[in-house]
Amino acid sequence: MTSSGTETSRTARAPEHRPFATGWTIFAAIMMTAGGIMAIFQGIAAIAKDSLVVVTxxxxxxxxxxxxxxxxxxxxxxxxxxxxxxxxxxxxxxxVGVLVAGLGMIANFLWLPYYPFWAIVLIAIDAFVIWALCVGTTRKEA
Structure with missing residues (x-):
């Protein structure tokens, strides 16, 4: 029995392009870059001037x-x-993004007594980054 051309085209489809998933990847890239720059400034501030950081x-x-x-x-x-x-x-x-966002969440949790609002914001950003990176870029058809 031979298969018709329509059956072959249904089973061997090219991966569907999903701009929504691509958009989430771009969102994650923007948030990672912005959050990383903020973490760099946060680190520089803590290194340069210990008295700037309030210790509870x-x-x-x-x-x-x-x-x-x-x-x-x-x-x-x-x-x-x-x-x-x-x-x-x-x-x-x-x-790497999922791993460092997870490490960032842990580091900011431990940073809570020093800058609570800032740490909570960065924890939320890291959670959104992990979610956006785990969404995936292609949808599997059932």
């Missing part, structure tokens, strides 16, 4: 603000590089 008393996590400044600075540079690579469609940037 009796918080469970106490740390050296200069050390955390270096962590934010390095993490910010990696996030910016991955965000710029997402604009070029690099597949590795998607995986």
């Amino acid at each position: 008393r009796h918080y469970v996590y106490s740390m050296n603000t200069t050390g955390w400044g270096w962590i934010h600075l390095i993490l910010g540079v990696v996030v910016v590089l991955a965000g710029v690579a997402l604009f070029n469609g690099a597949a590795w940037a998607r995986v």
